[in-house]
Amino acid sequence: MTDRTPEEIAVELSQLVRELVAAGRNDLLLRAIGVSVLEELRIEAAKSRLSRLLVTKDYRIILVDYGNKEVEMTPVHKAVYLLFLNHPEGIEFKKLCEYRNELLGYYMATAKLMDKQTIAESVDMLVDPLNNSINEKCSRIKSIFLNIMVLLQFS
Numbered sequence: 440m441t442d443r444t445p446e447e448i449a450v451e452l453s454q455l456v457r458e459l460v461a462a463g464r465n466d467l468l469l470r471a472i473g474v475s476v477l478e479e480l481r482i483e484a485a486k487s488r489l490s491r492l493l494v495t496k497d498y499r500i501i502l503v504d505y506g507n508k509e510v511e512m513t514p515v516h517k518a519v520y521l522l523f524l525n526h527p528e529g530i531e532f533k534k535l536c537e538y539r540n541e542l543l544g545y546y547m548a549t550a551k552l553m554d555k556q557t558i559a560e561s562v563d564m565l566v567d568p569l570n571n572s573i574n575e576k577c578s579r580i581k582s583i584f585l586n587i588m589v590l591l592q593f594s
Contacts, residue, residue: 481585494521498549505591512583514550515561519576521545532573536566 443451459468469477490504498517500510512520522542523530530538543562550558564572 481589484588492524494524498545502587505587508587508591510583510587512580514546514553515565516576516580516583517549518542518545518562519565519573520580521549533568535568535573539563539566542566 456468459465459471472480490502490508493501493503493507495501498521500512500517500520502508502510519542522538522545525541526538535542539562542565543559546558546562547555561572564570565576566573
């Protein structure tokens with residue numbers, strides 16, 4: 440057991456990180472941190488830089504505090520995002536079928552040029568609890584936002 444405070448440990452860790460980076464050993468740094476911790480750190484960094492969100496009448500998603508940066512998504516990803524945005528209390532994936540019509544409405548509104556039958560089939564796959572489609576879409580949405588945050592952090 441150590442008597443060091445978390446702050447003291449962080450200072451020591453910072454020094455060790457600088458030493459590894461200076462030695463050109465990012466490979467060792469990544470191995471020491473681990474991919475799962477790195478992903479958690481990316482999320483934490485993104486949280487510290489959240490922006491107000493604006494959804495326009497034509498369903499464009501804008502990050503107001505980042506120079507009105509538009510979040511570009513395919514219509515299906517945008518429909519899923521809008522559905523969850525409209526339900527801040529959350530939606531259990533296994534109960535997603537209860538929101539089918541709302542999801543269909545968002546998808547129809549964001550994919551005006553697509554075939555209605557194709558949209559309906561896609562929504563049916565999204566709300567099917569035995570299909571992995573909703574997990575794939577949510578994972579992609581998360582990736583889109585994380586990539587934007589990383590790009591904004593380094594610009």
